[in-house]
Amino acid sequence: MGNRxxxxxxxxxxxxxxxxxxxxxxxxDFQGTGMSxxxxxxxxxxxxxxxxxxxxxxxxxxxIPDDYKVLWLQGGASTQFFMVPINLQVSGKPMEYVDTGEWxxxxxxxxxxxxxxxxxxxxxxSKYSYIPRDIEFSxxxxxxxxxxxxxxxxxxxxxxxDVPPDVPLVSDMSSNLMATVTDVREFGVIYAGAQKxxxxxxxxxxxxxxxxxxxxxxxxxxxxxxxTEAEKNSLFHTPPVFAIYICKLALEYWKEFGGVSKIEKVxxxxxxxxxxxxxxxxxxxxxxxxxxxxxxxxxxxxxKGAELEEKCVKDGLSRGLVGLxxxxxxxxxxxxxxxAMSIEGVRALSEFLExxxxxxx
Amino acid sequence: MGNRxxxxxxxxxxxxxxxxxxxxxxxxDFQGTGMSxxxxxxxxxxxxxxxxxxxxxxxxxxxIPDDYKVLWLQGGASTQFFMVPINLQVSGKPMEYVDTGEWxxxxxxxxxxxxxxxxxxxxxxSKYSYIPRDIEFSxxxxxxxxxxxxxxxxxxxxxxxDVPPDVPLVSDMSSNLMATVTDVREFGVIYAGAQKxxxxxxxxxxxxxxxxxxxxxxxxxxxxxxxTEAEKNSLFHTPPVFAIYICKLALEYWKEFGGVSKIEKVxxxxxxxxxxxxxxxxxxxxxxxxxxxxxxxxxxxxxKGAELEEKCVKDGLSRGLVGLxxxxxxxxxxxxxxxAMSIEGVRALSEFLExxxxxxx
Numbered sequence: 001m002g003n004r005x006x007x008x009x010x011x012x013x014x015x016x017x018x019x020x021x022x023x024x025x026x027x028x029d030f031q032g033t034g035m036s037x038x039x040x041x042x043x044x045x046x047x048x049x050x051x052x053x054x055x056x057x058x059x060x061x062x063x064i065p066d067d068y069k070v071l072w073l074q075g076g077a078s079t080q081f082f083m084v085p086i087n088l089q090v091s092g093k094p095m096e097y098v099d100t101g102e103w104x105x106x107x108x109x110x111x112x113x114x115x116x117x118x119x120x121x122x123x124x125x126s127k128y129s130y131i132p133r134d135i136e137f138s139x140x141x142x143x144x145x146x147x148x149x150x151x152x153x154x155x156x157x158x159x160x161x162d163v164p165p166d167v168p169l170v171s172d173m174s175s176n177l178m179a180t181v182t183d184v185r186e187f188g189v190i191y192a193g194a195q196k197x198x199x200x201x202x203x204x205x206x207x208x209x210x211x212x213x214x215x216x217x218x219x220x221x222x223x224x225x226x227x228t229e230a231e232k233n234s235l236f237h238t239p240p241v242f243a244i245y246i247c248k249l250a251l252e253y254w255k256e257f258g259g260v261s262k263i264e265k266v267x268x269x270x271x272x273x274x275x276x277x278x279x280x281x282x283x284x285x286x287x288x289x290x291x292x293x294x295x296x297x298x299x300x301x302x303x304k305g306a307e308l309e310e311k312c313v314k315d316g317l318s319r320g321l322v323g324l325x326x327x328x329x330x331x332x333x334x335x336x337x338x339x340a341m342s343i344e345g346v347r348a349l350s351e352f353l354e355x356x357x358x359x360x361x
Numbered sequence: 362m363g364n365r366x367x368x369x370x371x372x373x374x375x376x377x378x379x380x381x382x383x384x385x386x387x388x389x390d391f392q393g394t395g396m397s398x399x400x401x402x403x404x405x406x407x408x409x410x411x412x413x414x415x416x417x418x419x420x421x422x423x424x425i426p427d428d429y430k431v432l433w434l435q436g437g438a439s440t441q442f443f444m445v446p447i448n449l450q451v452s453g454k455p456m457e458y459v460d461t462g463e464w465x466x467x468x469x470x471x472x473x474x475x476x477x478x479x480x481x482x483x484x485x486x487s488k489y490s491y492i493p494r495d496i497e498f499s500x501x502x503x504x505x506x507x508x509x510x511x512x513x514x515x516x517x518x519x520x521x522x523d524v525p526p527d528v529p530l531v532s533d534m535s536s537n538l539m540a541t542v543t544d545v546r547e548f549g550v551i552y553a554g555a556q557k558x559x560x561x562x563x564x565x566x567x568x569x570x571x572x573x574x575x576x577x578x579x580x581x582x583x584x585x586x587x588x589t590e591a592e593k594n595s596l597f598h599t600p601p602v603f604a605i606y607i608c609k610l611a612l613e614y615w616k617e618f619g620g621v622s623k624i625e626k627v628x629x630x631x632x633x634x635x636x637x638x639x640x641x642x643x644x645x646x647x648x649x650x651x652x653x654x655x656x657x658x659x660x661x662x663x664x665k666g667a668e669l670e671e672k673c674v675k676d677g678l679s680r681g682l683v684g685l686x687x688x689x690x691x692x693x694x695x696x697x698x699x700x701a702m703s704i705e706g707v708r709a710l711s712e713f714l715e716x717x718x719x720x721x722x
Contacts, residue, residue: 003390003393003395004389005395005396007400009400009402009404012399012599012602015397015400020400021389023399024389027384028381028382032364033366033683034365034366034368034681034683035366036376036381038376038381038607039370039376040368040370041370041371041373041684042562074436075435076435076598078597078598082582113580113581200399200400200602201403201599201602201603202564202601219474221442221443221471221474222439222442222443222470223436223439224443237439238373238437238554238562240563240601241373241561242562242563242603242607243601243603243604322395323405
């Protein structure tokens, strides 16, 4: 593995190497079945075990209470943008969203097709560089929606907003699932595309409080109801077998690693290393996110001028630091340091950034 | 690979071994990137090439005309059951379906949520053992829908029904895509979950005549419109990267193998071997499907009594012949012999069935 690069892409993202090695070892013969896991029936007992183990690991690592269901779905978080309003809207009640960037806006766009949407707070006035404070959701809201972490702008809710009793909080945690210790009880629904913090692209996890499954009208198509897969342990139709398998291997790794509290500890160390580089660079590197809103997952920053930024990305690439170009909405650079990015990778990046600054300041 | 079994499951199903070996070889380092294909960004040039190559191979192998789009989606054929009516319905026109079994019925159920559905023909009267003849679709139908092959009952359209001019024919080809030479011009839309004839579970292919993309109302959620992914080359949001990658490796194998005409030739040989065993068994094996409706993909048959059937499944298993139990709706046995099931596998099964008959007749 001498040539393994450090992958700072915003997602799909780096995965734990031991999980990849295990997948490679058993790719032609899954548990002595004489078949690849890419070929096994989703109705076989081997798959059933794998499926249930993956779910149990999510439950264990996130301490999910018994009255919450864990679903493995397809279609990415973008599909949840319409499934959330379909499943949670209540006639006559507003659906309330906090607008913290592009992903929130996309979620809002779909919700508007289903009823009255209220944007209760937004940081659009400042290029989404912060998470709004003192957010006030209505007591009669159907639900309250946030985007837990914003990959493009590099901002993250560092604490949850207050939500009135009986209003379920819904969070798109695609980019911060299992990144810090989460009290699932604070949420009605958590959804997350797997391809940043959990596994490969092609599977989406939805964690939902059971009582919320009954809101959906009968007239909704079968697979647009969370209830359908909730009642069938996510086996109503063929699940994305291999993607769930890779999640399971990664989850086994994280359990062995020390669980979410250990992941959080390392994530904080990793983020501190990079934000320190920015803060001590005397303006050479300029962070996009306001300090109180900084993401542990996506560190966004600009340099003086597009030419210098381009050189920085290119020089990084030549040192095996891949995917550092910022999103076009912010420009500059972005280091995505999800759970599976090692502290060694972050140190390699920080050393490079220091050298680059010394050369060009 | 001494212990590789012959996998006769109805899907997910067996894949070409060279494709699996290639995936294994490069699982930790995709094309020298220092990353697994499970980790690469869907916005990277490496993925872009892979994605476009997979599409080009589908186009080449199926001779898809230029005015058809090829989409890579998620959610399985079951998701297309609601996407077909959403995207193709026309106010005031009936949506017309042929009912040839469980999958047709599920498609009908979703369509009914969107408007007037007419079942123009059904073989429910005979436990779906045949494909109806002389089907008459209305000239003013919004579309005409068939299930090209019926995995559960082992029946298949051996020729396409007549469809009035201007009525697009829609076929669920999940279980017979690329199994025989298909004139794509005869269809408005073809859709197929990949996990039987194309690749692993987790990706769905939709082939659609471009002019049909404009029927969808503006008020439909973004990802429920085929048009959204059609306009973005299936990269509007993160695609199921790894599943498409495996499809691409399999498609390369099929191209090398000799293309769809060669696949069809071998499929006919494979099916003949098994149907001959049934027909010459003097009633020991009884085919479920009527001769003129027999599937090339799923050979369904019963034996005299559940005990004998159970023994047959069990004895087959002990010889490395896996997944032969029939679906509960038909009972008995089912050998799914999709494109990637080798003729050697079919011969091994036929030898076993002959021996079993000699022992128990």
